[in-house]
Amino acid sequence: MLNSFRGVWAANIQLQQIRCAHRIRGKAPIFCRTIKERLDELNYKDELYTTRIDIGLPQMKKLSEGSRRCKLDHLKKIKADKNLEQLARNHTLEIDLNEAKKEWLNTLGPQHKKQIADHYGIFEHLYGEGYFIPYLNLEVLYDLKNGSYLPVYTGNDIKPAEALEYPIVNYESDPDSLWTLALTSLDGHLTEGDKEYVHWLVANIPGNSIEKGDTIVEYLQPIPLKGTGYHRYAYVLYKQDGNINYDVTKEDRTFVTREWYQKYQDNITPAGLAFFQTNWDISVRDFFHKINKEYLLRKLKDEDPFKAPPPPLKFPNAQPFPKNMPSWLKLHEKKIRLGWGRVNDV
Template structure:
């Protein structure tokens, strides 16, 4: 009796532990603790969360709050400016406004826009910089006018087919490096770039006197891949630098232009510092096809997305609260439906006569009483030119 009672108690405890509590997953002795699970869920890669400023320090001291308030108070108390603004006679010099913007808020605004487009993340990973140096890039694509590169404006491949004009302020003794890369256009490896232009040891702001390591290559965004980001970055050198990069000419293959900015900068970070930034976006145009065939001697890759066929639920014997014609049109060929609408339109058309005037009050004209309700609604839509009749 005593031993049998022990067996009964052990059996109840076993059922309580294994059946009463339906345990899922691994047993507690093998599974992770709650702290380990939280650490796993809250894990963030330091490459993208730890930010490091790799740029130049600000050239001008930041205005204090008191100075800004004093300046605003002086403007608001100026009655002459107030009267000119009230009568729409206040003239503002846009060149002066742009100069002040570039010196005060322009670098911060450019930095925010670049972060929005993911420029720093895809160039340097955890690195970023504030572009205190204004980099002016102009494409000579129109007679007597230039197309500027700002921060994310759209420029077509045809408009950027020629080497741009680059201007920036610099001392004659300073040396610079200019790099142009495509962050989205590599044909074989997604985590790499194509370098479209690389000029080193630029004396002052004379880009044409620098050492051209990689010849300029026009943008060639592929069809179906959307907008590609093309980034100009100007680096200030501490002295003359010799880059261990093979010489790339215009006739070189695309494989020779494979580039990773983060690794390249990591190798030469003691000799160069990013100072200026400008970038644009570009998407496909017909000249890309000619560029692949005539310049690269390659077939043009074309990316298309095959949308799956829309799901149509099986037919029902008695579909409730659904117009008969619209319900049945779901299971018909759309081309046949458009053909019926087109034939109906052409039935009353005569190339030698003026079309009949539209009904002034379409809903006022009665329909036959024997006509079904779904067909009446169909006719009213055609009279009012609503719905599918406008697709033909």
């Protein structure tokens, strides 16, 4: 027995000393591409088709050399003022925010808005390779019905309940000019992910009088579905070269800004931009309940209450179901055919 134990022990030692050769999966490293080469191939973009194009208006006011020099002198003077520095350290420095915002809008504001819009993918999903710098300041204010207004900036959060009605829109313009205002949902299409819904479209607006324009599509509140996160809604203001009659499908509100703009690009130019984000709240459920009620009333309008229902089948479950029908739906149809359920037909 001792000899047999020694034999097993020696066999184990021999087995443990055996080393399996490493087998290379795929090609040898000298023949394979590096991860950088593979990523470059996957992310390749043809410059002919991916070069970004500025489709907006040119800058309205350019700073002259004299104004730049005055601005630099003013900045040097402020930095050298020890009194201002002391007030800032003591948190007692007062600044006119309206003047500061006005100065920002006239200088770096449009560039900052463009950078923020790029960060949120607004231009990419609206125009593809096209973009514009919003030199025209577009003010959009939602009335909260409590004496206050909620502005649309560049990506701020606005709930659907706060945007039930169309907002107040204002911008500086010549009274004789014509404009188009469009509000689209970039993420909210229910059936086609690469398309949008048009929530508001007003054309041939004289000056900044929105109420005098031609309403092509009535205003629709934001309708982000529950559990789908934040949705982007973008207001874009276009300057028209003349009176335009838009051809827009109004039934299902399906909209593709890029195709629409390509169709009318010779007559309109984007000038102003404001966008916000929103997610589901209880007002979205109320909206869909209202839509369902309207649809049901429309269907019942054509029904005759005195018309007898169709006669039941002699052998209900002898009729075959479609092959692609799920099992739960087959069971549901069987119960309907046999008259089973909590509520039977009267």
